[in-house]
Each structure stands twice: as structure tokens, then as C-alpha cells.
Amino acid sequence: MATPRENDVKRRTLMAATVATATVGTIASRAGAQASPASPPAPGSGAAPTLKVSFTVNGKPRDLELDPRTTLLDALREGLHLGGTKKGCDHGQCGACTVILDGRRINSCLTLAVMHQGGRITTIEGLGTPDKLHPMQAAFVKHDGYQCGYCTPGQICSAVAVLEEIEAGIPSHVTADLNAKPALDDAELRERMSGNICRCGAYSNIVEAIGEVAGRKA
Amino acid sequence: MKPFTYERAASPAGAASAAARRPDARFIAGGTNLLDLMKLQIETPAHLIDVNDLGLDKIEPTPEGGLRIGALVRNTDLAADARVRRDYAVLSRALLSGASGQLRNRATTAGNLL
Numbered sequence: 001m002a003t004p005r006e007n008d009v010k011r012r013t014l015m016a017a018t019v020a021t022a023t024v025g026t027i028a029s030r031a032g033a034q035a036s037p038a039s040p041p042a043p044g045s046g047a048a049p050t051l052k053v054s055f056t057v058n059g060k061p062r063d064l065e066l067d068p069r070t071t072l073l074d075a076l077r078e079g080l081h082l083g084g085t086k087k088g089c090d091h092g093q094c095g096a097c098t099v100i101l102d103g104r105r106i107n108s109c110l111t112l113a114v115m116h117q118g119g120r121i122t123t124i125e126g127l128g129t130p131d132k133l134h135p136m137q138a139a140f141v142k143h144d145g146y147q148c149g150y151c152t153p154g155q156i157c158s159a160v161a162v163l164e165e166i167e168a169g170i171p172s173h174v175t176a177d178l179n180a181k182p183a184l185d186d187a188e189l190r191e192r193m194s195g196n197i198c199r200c201g202a203y204s205n206i207v208e209a210i211g212e213v214a215g216r217k218a
Numbered sequence: 219m220k221p222f223t224y225e226r227a228a229s230p231a232g233a234a235s236a237a238a239r240r241p242d243a244r245f246i247a248g249g250t251n252l253l254d255l256m257k258l259q260i261e262t263p264a265h266l267i268d269v270n271d272l273g274l275d276k277i278e279p280t281p282e283g284g285l286r287i288g289a290l291v292r293n294t295d296l297a298a299d300a301r302v303r304r305d306y307a308v309l310s311r312a313l314l315s316g317a318s319g320q321l322r323n324r325a326t327t328a329g330n331l332l
Contacts, residue, residue: 069221098320
């Protein structure tokens with residue numbers, strides 16, 4: 001009998017095949033349109049020499065040799081096959097690519113992998129495992145903090161960092177008193193999570209999930 | 219993105235001489251603006267000089283009673299600095315009203331001004 005992990009791989013393979021089939025029509029209808037300038041760099045004529053970079057991802061040292069144009073997001077997804085981190089807008093607007101770099105949440109689409117020599121990166125795969133969820137992952141499941149799930153890894157990485165930012169006393173746009181410890185109310189959580197967009201609109205459940213992990217009454 | 223070469227400057231003097239040697243270069247710090255524009259090919263530098271190692275990330279009091287803000291201080295750190303929050307609250311408020319937490323964690327003071 002297949003283990004859950006093998007099932008997962010099969011599901012992903014099937015999904016990839018389905019998507020590939022479904023996009024044929026789209027590509028055909030866009031024939032003649034300019035190729036997306038945001039697509040991952042392909043080696044070829046005119047490419048600059050590759051560069052080596054070493055950083056730690058989810059506690060493991062990783063060495064890569066990359067085209068300098070490779071974003072941290074593409075390095076994680078395509079270089080290291082960590083597909084949990086998602087590419088949404090690829091312009092720092094949606095937050096799907098949020099990872100934690102040296103203890104801080106960032107948009108991995110808006111930084112180059114080669115800029116992070118020696119860096120420590122945590123992705124959704126490093127927060128918890130299917131058998132041992134991070135408390136924030138468990139709270140998202142409990143509160144239905146998603147529908148399609150595409151934005152969820154970014155939401156969860158962001159949420160974990162948000163609670164650390166509040167703990168560290170970092171104010172937000174809605175903090176009433178800049179010199180007091182920020183509150184843990186819905187307004188603060190919503191403002192701080194505003195860099196993570198959810199097209200399914202699971203926002204109220206996301207706030208409930210984060211609130212529970214923060215120790216508020218659910 | 220158009221292809222480019224990349225180097226990491228180790229000192230302000232090193233960054234300045236690299237820029238003098240390569241007029242087709244751009245400095246990169248947070249990268250939140252520059253890489254966005256490079257993906258759209260609005261910016262097409264042939265060379266990037268990474269200035270994140272220059273040590274210009276301090277906020278220091280001046281003898282006149284003011285504050286000197288380093289070029290590489292991140293927006294989050296500037297907005298959260300206790301002295302800025304207490305004495306220059308409008309600066310904290312202005313920073314916190316812009317972008318998102320993720321972007322403010324990377325964006326730098328000089329990148330906002332240049």
C-alpha cells in the first residue's frame with residue numbers, strides 16, 4: 001500500500017499533467033504575445049556566468065550554482081524542489097512566496113538567491129511536517145484558514161513572523177500608541193497580514209487561527 | 219530579466235569604485251523596487267553591485283541631539299527604533315503606512331530616497 005507521501009507525489013504528478021494539458025489552449029490563444037519577462041531565466045546565449053551560493057534551508061546546508069537572475073523563490077522551487085513556497089504575482093504584491101530569512105519574513109520573489117550567501121531560510125516545509133504540524137499549521141486546519149490553499153504556505157510563514165514581530169514590539173500602521181506594546185486584536189492581525197492576499201477570501205478564519213496561536217480566546 | 223553580472227561590495231569605497239568602473243551598473247540593497255522593475259525590463263542594468271555588506275545599518279545619535287540614519291537601515295528597523303518612535307513619530311507613521319511587512323523587512327532608507 002502506498003504511504004501518504006507516495007500518494008502525495010502521485011497526486012502532484014497528476015495535477016502537473018492536468019495543468020499542462022489545460023494550459024495548451026491558453027498558450028495557443030496568447031501566441032504572439034511577449035513571453036513573460038518574469039519566467040525563470042533559461043541558460044542560453046547572453047546569460048551571465050553562473051555563480052555559486054551556499055545557504056541553510058530548513059536547517060540543511062545547501063549549495064547551488066545559479067544564473068545571477070535566479071530569485072530566491074525560483075532557487076527554492078526549481079533548484080531545491082521545495083514546492084511549498086508558491087509563485088503568485090512574482091512582484092511582491094501577493095505574499096504567496098513569503099519565507100522567513102534570518103528570522104524575518106520576506107517576499108522570496110523580490111530578492112536574488114545569490115544575495116543570501118550564508119543566510120538562514122525557513123520555508124513552509126521547515127515549519128512542520130504532515131505528522132508533526134507547526135501550531136500555526138494546525139490552527140489553520142482547525143479554523144479552515146484556506147479554501148484552495150495556494151496562498152496558505154505564505155500566509156502561515158507570514159503569520160508565524162507576525163507574532164514574533166508583535167512580541168518584539170514592532171509597531172504597525174494601526175498601532176494606536178507607538179510607544180506601547182502592540183495589541184493582539186483583529187485590527188492589528190489584519191493590518192500585519194495585509195501583504196498576503198487570499199483570493200478565496202478566508203481572511204476571517206485566518207485571523208481566528210492566528211489569534212488562537214497567539215493565545216487569544218478562539 | 220535581462221542578463222547581468224553580480225558582485226558584492228565589501229566597503230563603501232569598494233562599492234564606489236565598482237560603480238565608477240561599471241557605468242552600466244546599479245546598486246542593489248533591498249531589491250524590492252529594482253528587481254520588480256528589472257522583471258518588467260524597465261530597468262536593465264548589465265551589472266549589479268550588492269551593497270548589503272557595507273555596515274551602513276546603524277541609527278546613531280549625533281552631537282547636536284539628532285539621529286543619523288544609515289543608508290541600509292531597513293524600513294522595519296527605522297519605524298521600530300525606540301528613539302524614532304518617541305521623538306520622530308511622524309517618520310514611524312510614514313514608514314508603517316507604506317508597503318507590507320515583508321517589503322518593509324527588506325526595503326532600505328537609501329533605497330527609498332534614491
